[in-house]
Amino acid sequence: MNTEEIMALALRLAGLSEVPADSQIYYPGERIKKILIGLDLGSAELQLAKSLGFDLAIAHHPQGGRASLNFAEVLKNHIRQMVQAGVPREIAEAAIQERLFEARVSAHMSNYDHALSIARLLGLPFMNIHTPLDEIGRQRLAEVVGRAHPELSLLELVGLLKESLPEFRHAQTEIDIRVGQPQNMIGRTVVSHGAGTNGGYPVAKAYFEHGVDTVIYIHCSPGDSKRLREEFQEKGKNLIVTGHIASDSLGINPFIAELLRRGLEVVPISGIVPG
Ligand SMILES: [Fe+2]
Ligand SMILES: [Fe+2]
Incomplete structure (x- = not known):
């Protein structure tokens, strides 16, 4: 080739x-x-x-x-x-x-x-x-999330991701529930990946304010994670960070x-x- x-x-x-x-x-x-x-x-x-x-x-x-x-x-x-x-x-x-x-x-x-x-x-x-391979990864994540019932808890979704995608079992990082309680229902969930880099605070905020309950990022900076937690945790919103290297x-x-x-x-x- x-x-x-x-x-x-x-x-x-x-x-x-x-x-x-x-x-x-x-x-x-x-x-x-x-x-x-x-x-x-x-x-x-x-x-x-x-x-x-x-x-x-x-x-x-x-x-x-x-x-x-x-x-x-x-x-x-x-x-x-x-x-x-x-x-x-x-x-x-x-x-x-x-x-x-x-x-x-x-x-x-x-x-x-x-x-x-x-x-x-x-x-x-x-x-x-870069983006073509991230798009393949996004599709794999979205396929699993698409099978998850909105009434699943965050913890159950993390379990489903680990069960379905071996990379998450083989990585040295854990999938992190960065915002929200593990027992929260996932509700409406989006996979935000394959767009250069994570959308940080403003993109997650836009999702949260327009009917999305759970955002999935592969990475998110400490500052943005902290702001999202401070502003949206009380409102029942959730951020799952799957891990850069694994994802x-x-x-x-x-x-x-x-x-x-x-x-x-x-x-x-x-x-x-x-x-
Ligand atoms: Fe990537
Ligand atoms: Fe990357």
């Missing part, structure tokens, strides 16, 4: 028709047989990949180039997800303004060519696949399985929990 075919495979598995703004072939390659894949692969790991004889390094998170510079674009997936859940469009758009600003300013500050320049120097094919692995493992099925050798590192 070549790098284009590998990107196309990820898109097909995710059900996407084009490469999202946060995913990129930085340095293309042909006749790929041996792949190093990880959540974060920077210049040191590229050197390692080269010295161990890999033909391609695939990072999940953006490592530079336009995947980092245009990262803010994929945050707009939050708008579509919120509107789908019944949040009015103006409120959904307002809820991500802060995140958009932060992402644009951070990207503008970043050394977008650091790891990429190392790949070019080594002549090592290098790419990152990114949910999307990556089905992709690895397809690469293996095509006869490629794939070595997972940097936080990929087995499925």
Whole structure:
């Protein structure tokens, strides 16, 4: 396979028709047989990949180039997800303004060519696949949540997630009930994932104020978690945080399985929990 075919495979598995703004072939390659894949692969790991004889390094998170510079674009997936859940469009758009600003300013500050320049120097094919793999993970989470009766408790939903998705049993983190009592009913539940990064306080607040009882994030900062708890715990709202490493692995493992099925050798590192 070549790098284009590998990107196309990820898109097909995710059900996407084009490469999202946060995913990129930085340095293309042909006749790929041996792949190093990880959540974060920077210049040191590229050197390692080269010295161990890999033909391609695939990072999940953006490592530079336009995947980092245009990262803010994929945050707009939050708008579509919120509107789908019944949040009015103006409120959904307002809820991500802060995140958009932060992402644009951070990207503008970043050394977008650091790891990429190392790949070019080594002549090592290098790419990152972010949103397509998160979309696969989101679908797996949403499938389980879709089977959960609204009268289930938070604790029972956590149990169902662990029972259905082996990554949660294999990870060293637990699924965290960050806001709400374990015995609360889940009620109306949304999986908020596959939109660049978590929507933090404003996105969860928009869901809570428009009929959603339980929000599922894969990660959430300490400050946003604290604000959500202070403001919504008393109101019977709930936030479940499934864990970054386990949840990114949910999307990556089905992709690895397809690469293996095509006869490629794939070595997972940097936080990929087995499925
Ligand atoms: Fe991810
Ligand atoms: Fe991630």
